[in-house]
Amino acid sequence: MKENLLKYTLHLADNALILGHRLSEWCGHGPVLEQDIALTNIALDLVGQARNLYQYAAEISGDGKTEDDFPYLRKENEFRNVLLTEYPNEDFAYTIVRQFLYDSYNFYFYNELKNSSDKRLAAIAEKSLKEITYHLRFSSEWMIRLGDGTEVSHEKMQNALEDLYPFWGELVQAEDYETALLAFGVSVDLNKIKPGIEAKVKEIMEKATLKLPEISWFQSGGKKGHHTEQLGFILTDLQYLQRTYPGAEW
Amino acid sequence: MSKKNWPLWEIFIRSKQGLNHKHVGSLHAADAEMALENARDVYTRRQEGVSIWVVESEHITASNPEDADAFYEPANDKVYRHPTFYDLPDNVKHI
Secondary structure, X not given: OHHHHHHHHHHHHHHHHHHHHHHHOOOOOOOOHHHHHHHHHHHHXXXXXXXXXXHHHHHHHOXXXXXXXXXXXXXXXXXXXXXXXXXXXXXHXXXXXXXXXXXXXXXXXXXHHOOOOOHXXXXXXXXXXXXXXXXXXXXXXXXXXXXXXXXXXXXXXXXXXXXXXXHOHHHHOOOHHHHHHHOOOOOOOHHHXXXXXXXXXXXXHHHOOOOXXXXXXXXXXXXXXXXXXXXXXXXXXXXXXXXXXXXXXX | OOOOOOOEEEEEEXXXXXXXXXXXXXXXXXXXXXXXXXXXXXXXXXOOOOEEEEEEHHHOOOOOHHXXXXXXXXXXXXXXXXXXXXXXXXXXXXX
């Protein structure tokens, strides 16, 4: 139970941290100042959520670990974020499509997690949900605006969707630690939230005049710790200081 | 592709219930909805407000500084328009 709860909490924390880190890469590079700030705000929200979860993970593991040990001192194969979150920013179209696919899942996920029998996870979900509601509003707006925009913006969004959609399936595919926790009412039943997510995605795709690729096989592995090469590059940046000067504080 | 810039919007924020909306600055956005979201991100990150108004800048008609003499000077010597001759009780505030 404890081991599964730790894995589950880290899975949630890693999702938020890695996507937050990706968005933070936009800081100072946004297409216009207003969107630069918007993306950085979302990045900060996500890193904040990750911190709450890492603090809980440190308490669960109870062996003197702190919240910093998890992001800074674990190896790639110990991270349990979904592959979608580590996908590179590429351009604004990819960033928005990645964000929308994640937000639409995340919104229904946290809505359910707030009913978790684990009081701490439920409280974190309740707190995060307000931010996530805004994230979904932001990315949905941009999906529609660019998908149903000019010929060029439509094409860029459709291309991004073709490349990113294969990573969607992993979001709603339960890993063994999730299934194990389901019996205790701790984890979210992904089968239960899947129809809601699908309906939301469908609604926005229609408004954005975008077409979901027809594929029957999805990429997966991130929840188990099997990652794309991208995570290695992210961690090289993220962990540089702690790896080079172990225990450095400032 | 059009290189036209997004229009400019003036942003007004009400910092608390009961107070007025106050001009805080301006930003670029493609339409009103985006202007609201941008304003939320740019101007209310540190809990500055509870309500936002956005107005496209071109819809604001402003007085001309050159007209200042004609516009404002005549009020200078008409002190009787100011209610400065009344004694206000101490506990009346915000006047």
